Amino acid sequence: DAGVIQSPRHEVTEMGQEVTLRCKPISGHNSLFWYRQTMMRGLELLIYFNNNVPIDDSGMPEDRFSAKMPNASFSTLKIQPSEPRDSAVYFCASSSLGGGTEAFFGQGTRLTVV
Amino acid sequence: GDSVTQMEGPVTLSEEAFLTINCTYTATGYPSLFWYVQYPGEGLQLLLKATKADDKGSNKGFEATYRKETTSFHLEKGSVQVSDSAVYFCALQGGGADGLTFGKGTHLIIQP
Numbered sequence: 001d002a003g004v005i006q007s008p009r010h011e012v013t014e015m016g017q018e019v020t021l022r023c024k025p026i027s028g029h030n031s032l033f034w035y036r037q038t039m040m041r042g043l044e045l046l047i048y049f050n051n052n053v054p055i056d057d058s059g060m061p062e063d064r065f066s067a068k069m070p071n072a073s074f075s076t077l078k079i080q081p082s083e084p085r086d087s088a089v090y091f092c093a094s095s096s097l098g099g100g101t102e103a104f105f106g107q108g109t110r111l112t113v114v
Numbered sequence: 115g116d117s118v119t120q121m122e123g124p125v126t127l128s129e130e131a132f133l134t135i136n137c138t139y140t141a142t143g144y145p146s147l148f149w150y151v152q153y154p155g156e157g158l159q160l161l162l163k164a165t166k167a168d169d170k171g172s173n174k175g176f177e178a179t180y181r182k183e184t185t186s187f188h189l190e191k192g193s194v195q196v197s198d199s200a201v202y203f204c205a206l207q208g209g210g211a212d213g214l215t216f217g218k219g220t221h222l223i224i225q226p
Contacts, residue, residue, distance in 0.1 A: 004157075033213045043158075043203065043216040056213065091157055100146035100165035100207065103214060105157035 004106035006092050012112045018080040021109045024073055025094030033103060034067055034077050035091040043091075049075065050097060082113045116141045120204045120217035127194055128225055135189040135220050137178075137204035145206040147171075147180050147187040148214065152201045161189075161202070199224045 005024040013019050025032050033048040047057040049069045057067070064083070069075040079086055089110050093103040120137045127133060139145065146165045150158040162171030167182035176191045187204060204217040 035216075042218040045213040045215070048213045093158075100163065102148075102160045102163065105150075105159070107155075107157045 004092055004094050004104050006090075006106035006109050008109060009107065010110045010112075012114065013082055015083055015113055016081045017113075018078065019082045019086075019111060019113075021077040021090050021092075021111070023075045023077070023092030023106060025075070025092070026104055027073065028096070029094035029104075030072075030097040031095045031103075032069060032075050033093040033095075034075070035093065037089045037091060037108070038087075046077070079111075082111075084113045087111055087113050116145070116206060116208050116215045118204050118206055118215055118217035120202075120220055122218070123201075123221035124223050125220055126223045126225065129196055130193045131224075133189070133191040133194045133198075133222070135202055135204075135222070137187045137189065137217060139185050139187065139204070139206050141185075141206055141208055141215075143208065144182075145208050147178070148205040148207070149176070149178055149187070149189050150203040150205060150216075152203065152219070154200075158203060194222075194224050196224045196226055198222060 007022045031050050034046040036044045046059045047067045052069045067077045089108045091108045093105045095101045095103040117140045148163045149161040151161045152158045162173040164171040164180035170179045178187050178189045201219045201221050203219045205214040
């Protein structure tokens, strides 16, 4: 398996534009997580899905952020409109259901909003 | 809510030195505990884990023991190498299929 695949790897956009980040989880995994990493706040869990259903989106910072998982092999994180403070590295991770199971991370998308 | 506290970095050591990175946690119930490592420009990789009290996780010479009485999961290695230079994250999973709660990370620098 190729692991968790995220695209794009880098994104530079202007303030106010819509940004869509994409994630393909590992085949067979039932849980998918979106994290944001910044120097100031470290790694923050934004939202996670179990069996394509959003379970906890309490980490989503504002209504400008939305996430979908239309099927077991694809998820998107959308920011509309984007702001400079959204600049961060966004990671997607997937795992099998169950406590204590390993989460596998993608390589991340580095987002810069200018 | 759940939280993880780990020592701030950077931690700079010489090759072959002994390493300890402290990690303590706050959680309800009986969480699973993890150490992840992040190399520059990459995502996080699982280093080791422990799912119940007194379990010891180990991998690549690193060890950590789940101490419920002190709510700790300190990472240790007897002799570090330059290739161990990375950022190390302590994390917990509260239960079921919950997401991981991470510490802020500790940047480890090993000098030859």
